[in-house]
Amino acid sequence: MGKGRLEAFSDGVMAIIITIMVLEMKVPHGDGWAALRPTIPVFLSYVLSFINIGIYWNNHHHLFQAVRLVNGRILWTNLHLLFWLSLFPFATGWMGENNFATTPVALYGTVLLFAAIAFTLLTRSLIDRHGQDSPLATAIGRDLKGKISLASYALAIPLSFANRWIACGLFVLVAVLWFIPDRRIEKILTD
Amino acid sequence: MGKGRLEAFSDGVMAIIITIMVLEMKVPHGDGWAALRPTIPVFLSYVLSFINIGIYWNNHHHLFQAVRLVNGRILWTNLHLLFWLSLFPFATGWMGENNFATTPVALYGTVLLFAAIAFTLLTRSLIDRHGQDSPLATAIGRDLKGKISLASYALAIPLSFANRWIACGLFVLVAVLWFIPDRRIEKILTD
Amino acid sequence: MGKGRLEAFSDGVMAIIITIMVLEMKVPHGDGWAALRPTIPVFLSYVLSFINIGIYWNNHHHLFQAVRLVNGRILWTNLHLLFWLSLFPFATGWMGENNFATTPVALYGTVLLFAAIAFTLLTRSLIDRHGQDSPLATAIGRDLKGKISLASYALAIPLSFANRWIACGLFVLVAVLWFIPDRRIEKILTD
Amino acid sequence: MGKGRLEAFSDGVMAIIITIMVLEMKVPHGDGWAALRPTIPVFLSYVLSFINIGIYWNNHHHLFQAVRLVNGRILWTNLHLLFWLSLFPFATGWMGENNFATTPVALYGTVLLFAAIAFTLLTRSLIDRHGQDSPLATAIGRDLKGKISLASYALAIPLSFANRWIACGLFVLVAVLWFIPDRRIEKILTD
Numbered sequence: 001m002g003k004g005r006l007e008a009f010s011d012g013v014m015a016i017i018i019t020i021m022v023l024e025m026k027v028p029h030g031d032g033w034a035a036l037r038p039t040i041p042v043f044l045s046y047v048l049s050f051i052n053i054g055i056y057w058n059n060h061h062h063l064f065q066a067v068r069l070v071n072g073r074i075l076w077t078n079l080h081l082l083f084w085l086s087l088f089p090f091a092t093g094w095m096g097e098n099n100f101a102t103t104p105v106a107l108y109g110t111v112l113l114f115a116a117i118a119f120t121l122l123t124r125s126l127i128d129r130h131g132q133d134s135p136l137a138t139a140i141g142r143d144l145k146g147k148i149s150l151a152s153y154a155l156a157i158p159l160s161f162a163n164r165w166i167a168c169g170l171f172v173l174v175a176v177l178w179f180i181p182d183r184r185i186e187k188i189l190t191d
Numbered sequence: 192m193g194k195g196r197l198e199a200f201s202d203g204v205m206a207i208i209i210t211i212m213v214l215e216m217k218v219p220h221g222d223g224w225a226a227l228r229p230t231i232p233v234f235l236s237y238v239l240s241f242i243n244i245g246i247y248w249n250n251h252h253h254l255f256q257a258v259r260l261v262n263g264r265i266l267w268t269n270l271h272l273l274f275w276l277s278l279f280p281f282a283t284g285w286m287g288e289n290n291f292a293t294t295p296v297a298l299y300g301t302v303l304l305f306a307a308i309a310f311t312l313l314t315r316s317l318i319d320r321h322g323q324d325s326p327l328a329t330a331i332g333r334d335l336k337g338k339i340s341l342a343s344y345a346l347a348i349p350l351s352f353a354n355r356w357i358a359c360g361l362f363v364l365v366a367v368l369w370f371i372p373d374r375r376i377e378k379i380l381t382d
Numbered sequence: 383m384g385k386g387r388l389e390a391f392s393d394g395v396m397a398i399i400i401t402i403m404v405l406e407m408k409v410p411h412g413d414g415w416a417a418l419r420p421t422i423p424v425f426l427s428y429v430l431s432f433i434n435i436g437i438y439w440n441n442h443h444h445l446f447q448a449v450r451l452v453n454g455r456i457l458w459t460n461l462h463l464l465f466w467l468s469l470f471p472f473a474t475g476w477m478g479e480n481n482f483a484t485t486p487v488a489l490y491g492t493v494l495l496f497a498a499i500a501f502t503l504l505t506r507s508l509i510d511r512h513g514q515d516s517p518l519a520t521a522i523g524r525d526l527k528g529k530i531s532l533a534s535y536a537l538a539i540p541l542s543f544a545n546r547w548i549a550c551g552l553f554v555l556v557a558v559l560w561f562i563p564d565r566r567i568e569k570i571l572t573d
Numbered sequence: 574m575g576k577g578r579l580e581a582f583s584d585g586v587m588a589i590i591i592t593i594m595v596l597e598m599k600v601p602h603g604d605g606w607a608a609l610r611p612t613i614p615v616f617l618s619y620v621l622s623f624i625n626i627g628i629y630w631n632n633h634h635h636l637f638q639a640v641r642l643v644n645g646r647i648l649w650t651n652l653h654l655l656f657w658l659s660l661f662p663f664a665t666g667w668m669g670e671n672n673f674a675t676t677p678v679a680l681y682g683t684v685l686l687f688a689a690i691a692f693t694l695l696t697r698s699l700i701d702r703h704g705q706d707s708p709l710a711t712a713i714g715r716d717l718k719g720k721i722s723l724a725s726y727a728l729a730i731p732l733s734f735a736n737r738w739i740a741c742g743l744f745v746l747v748a749v750l751w752f753i754p755d756r757r758i759e760k761i762l763t764d
Contacts, residue, residue, distance in 0.1 A: 002256075005198060005202060006252075007581075008198075008199060008202050008581060009202045009205070009206055009248060011581050011582045011585055012202055012203055012206030012207070012394075012585055013206045013209060013210055014582070015206075015582055015586045015588075015589060016206060016207055016210040016211070016585070016589055017210055018586060018655070019586055019589040019659055020210065020211065020214065020589070022659050022660065022662060022663060023593065023596070023662070024218065025663050027597065027663060027667045027670055028667065031671035031676055031677055033676055036676075036680070047656075050656055050659070054649075054652045057582060057652075058645075058648055058649075058652075061578050061579075061648070065575075072249075075249055075252070076245075076249075076370075079245045079249075082209070083238075083241055086209065086210055086213050086241070087213065089213060090213060090216050090218060094219065094222075097218055098222035101222035102222075103222055103223050103224055103226075103227075104222055179649075193447075196389060196443050197443075199389075199390060199393050200396070200397055200439060203393055203394055203398070203585075204397045204400060207397060207398055207401040208401055211401065211402065211405065214405070215409065266440055266443070267436075267561075270436045270439075270440075277401055277404050278404065280404060280405070281404060281407050281409060284409040285409045285410065285413075288409055289413035292413035293413075294414050294415055294418075295413055298418070384638075387580060387584060387634050388634075390580075390584050391584045391587070391588055391630060394585055394588030394589070395591060397588075398588060398589055398592040398593070399592055402592065402593065402596065405596070406600065454631075457631055457634070458627075458631075461627045461630075461631075464591075465620075465623055468591065468592055468595050468623070469595065471595060472595060472598050472600060475600040476600045476601065476604075479600055480604035483604035484604075485604055485605050485606055485608075485609075486604055489609070
């Protein structure tokens with residue numbers, strides 16, 4: 001079973017998610033700069049989510065470079081990841097329209113956490129299919145960055161009720177951490 | 192005539208359907224957990240439809256692994272399937288926003304039934320093109336799962352007027368039945 | 383210059399058009415069959431447009447089977463076709479929501495006419511690139527079906543002001559004419 | 574690392590942007606020509622943006638013909654371009670719905686400027702990867718058209734506050750300049 005359609009379908013879903021999020025930025029009714037002001041928090045939450053989906057696309061792209069075999073479990077763990085990513089437009093819109101209020105920030109963190117868990121499960125199902133000493137498994141290694149992300153999101157959810165900006169800061173921090181693309185797989189494949 | 196563009200177009204349509212369904216989950220106006228409550232039935236109907244479209248994508252993917260030849264009839268039976276799938280966002284939204292009321296549940300069942308019929312017709316047109324003793328025909332076999340699905344949906348529509356939860360239970364049951372990916376085609380192709 | 387990305391981009395745009403049209407079918411507020419009634423004309427206009435876009439995708443697919451070479455003019459005549467197709471959701475929604483009123487029917491006919499002109503221009507640019515005695519040019523031939531379509535749409539626009547149902551009848555007639563997929567190209571390629 | 578998925582993802586995002594822009598053209602409530610009148614400026618701004626996204630797709634397509642190698646920086650400069658392009662539906666809708674008022678025109682110019690800067694940065698990252706004497710670098714050359722575009726947009730933003738039609742004229746002028754597809758890369762690749 002080829003990986004071509006899985007990649008194409010995932011690309012399609014991620015391309016649509018990243019683009020329809022912008023529809024939450026409703027066109028304001030007035031025509032001056034003042035009319036744009038309420039759009040600013042929606043815009044900021046959009047930027048954060050665009051970067052996050054961009055990171056997922058990048059990592060998915062890197063990961064599947066090393067994939068040789070696909071089975072039913074991989075198809076479903078991949079769809080499971082896409083499910084959580086598909087909730088980004090909702091969570092982003094709610095957080096932006098409520099000016100980063102506590103509960104929406106906590107929900108956004110929850111969606112981030114489950115997406116990160118889903119990515120980890122996808123990684124696991126791929127390693128199981130390719131073997132513990134496959135280039136793929138070596139490339140992923142201990143997956144330190146993945147573990148830090150999971151811990152940060154899990155921490156951010158309760159912290160958002162203490163101070164929502166700490167939670168937002170953690171979201172940004174994890175994004176910065178991943179912004180540098182994952183060279184592990186590239187390196188090992190080159191070797 | 193190649194199957195490449197048919198697969199790409201179907202992937203595109205299914206990726207968009209699965210993603211725009213989430214737009215029916217309107218961003219609530221308040222910012223507390225209470226504001227999220229009316230979203231819960233919409234979310235549940237979204238999860239059910241996400242899994243259903245996921246199953247269709249999975250089965251489509253498996254089916255076309257064994258496809259070698261495409262003709263005009265196949266293009267149209269495939270478009271016919273995509274038509275019924277394209278009604279999922281509407282039926283899902285109506286069912287979710289009305290808290291799984293009787294008539295919307297019956298309509299949802301009707302869309303499921305016609306999508307299942309369309310998939311059967313697509314399967315037939317593929318077998319007709321490839322021959323009764325092609326690997327494709329052998330792989331599909333008696334298509335027991337397909338027949339159970341058709342019967343369940345046909346049963347669920349009238350039953351929804353007796354008790355809508357029985358109908359919903361049938362929808363979930365069929366989804367569970369298909370959740371396990373179709374190994375028949377994989378097996379025969381491997382042999 | 384390859385035709386791969388042109389096909390992929392066109393597939394993407396047509397897949398999105400065919401799917402977002404359904405968003406014009408707004409989820410009704412009530413939960414009974416009565417609430418669905420105002421949706422019926424919107425649904426009927428959606429079915430007509432789904433078939434029309436399906437026909438364009440089918441013909442595009444058949445046409446590009448025979449394409450070997452792509453140049454700047456072809457890229458732009460193709461984008462020009464996609465532009466007119468992109469107006470289908472708007473024209474379909476307006477016609478459906480106004481219960482096939484005269485002016486919306488005339489506008490729908492206008493969009494159909496310009497899309498048909500655009501397809502003819504695309505065909506011309508492809509023949510110019512491949513030569514008058516290329517398989518592509520032979521396959522297209524006198525393009526009788528294309529000319530009948532152009533004439534029917536041009537006729538339907540003024541006729542819609544006399545009787546809008548005659549115009550709608552012409553739209554359906556042309557769709558039926560094209561529903562039978564274009565075997566000309568298939569035949570000549572096989573020879 | 575292959576360029577296939579980068580092209581597919583970019584095609585997907587651009588196909589969606591070009592198509593969802595039309596959703597800003599809200600279906601009018603009346604059914605006469607008069608009801609269409611408020612849609613005219615929205616339609617005109619849509620046409621301008623359709624052509625602009627078409628130009629970006631065309632140039633992206635030409636550019637990547639000559640691309641052989643992809644790295645992390647290229648993935649991100651490409652995503653950065655897609656980010657600015659994703660703001661077109663918002664900027665287009667705001668400009669159209671406010672009948673080309675001063676501030677929306679200035680914002681539209683700003684989005685155009687940043688998209689042009691992003692395209693230049695993408696070009697730079699590609700040249701850095703392929704070398705100063707690669708066919709790609711030779712094909713891009715001094716990039717006069719790119720520089721004229723950047724200057725025109727930068728000029729249009731302040732000018733829009735003097736006279737918004739001058740700014741709009743500049744937008745159209747740059748579009749006309751690019752409308753003629755980029756033959757530089759084609760030529761050099763043929764040599």
